[in-house]
Amino acid sequence: MLLLDCPCCGQRGEETEFHCGGEAHITREGPSSDDAAFEHYMFERVNPRGVHFERWRHVAGCGKWFHAARDTVTLEVWGTYPAQTSRPPEELLEKIRAARPGFKWRDIA
């Protein structure tokens, strides 16, 4: 079971109060992009064993979207942060680096 702290309403809830929206920080390529970039956006997802960054929605709560960083093996939640960003906050990355030295996720390490 995951315990998530919604950064939008401040409530701590367990995962059935939320809905996972898949991988975080995906660049949404538009009609002007080339085929490779569009394919990457449309189909290519990571499915890591360990540190992962995801979008979540507080569906049975305030209804807002946010980001979460967690470990897919241990179900530890490193932290949650606002949806309005294209990269995890540095202080959260510091925390993950300390707990999982040498982790790599996409271009984030």
Next chain:
Amino acid sequence: MSDLTGPAPVTALGGAAFEGYVRVAEEPQRAMFTLRGDLSATAMKNAATGLAGVDMPGQGQAALNAERMVAWMSPDELLLTLPWAEHDKACAQLDATLGDPMLNWGDVSQARAHFSLSGPDGAVREVAAKLAPVDFSPAAFPQGSFRRSRMNQVAAAFWCPAPGRIEVICFRSVADYAFRLLSDAARPGSEVGLYA
């Protein structure tokens, strides 16, 4: 939809009640409004607190005085409840005060079902905790707390107006389901003693 448009609107379950180890009762019809927009906007705050006559609630809080309540629903949403008798007047006043197109209001009086749980404080908290993944302990959910969550399969919001009492709203379309859930959770003999 005669139950909604007739001269005297009726609640979804006609005031149903269940006497368990906690009393479960459908509450009388209230006027209920959703206000949406920037909660720091003066017009927004004035519209809500002016009609309800209570202070602006903080995050996760409900400010209330009997049937008058302003509750914090999300960073851009408030719930306002008033005695039903003030419904028409309140609609006119909201129309007049929320003229800014970025501040919206909607009449949800008949979109919701509203229940109360009353009895010994620990037992009331326990019945709510059987159905929602929420910590209803007095420390985590003190008087004045307001929490949106789910009640089994349906969305619900809970608040604590006074010790020994928790009120719940859900969509009117699931009123019967919600009442049965609450009644079953309050069934005599099913006491757990979670907050005893």
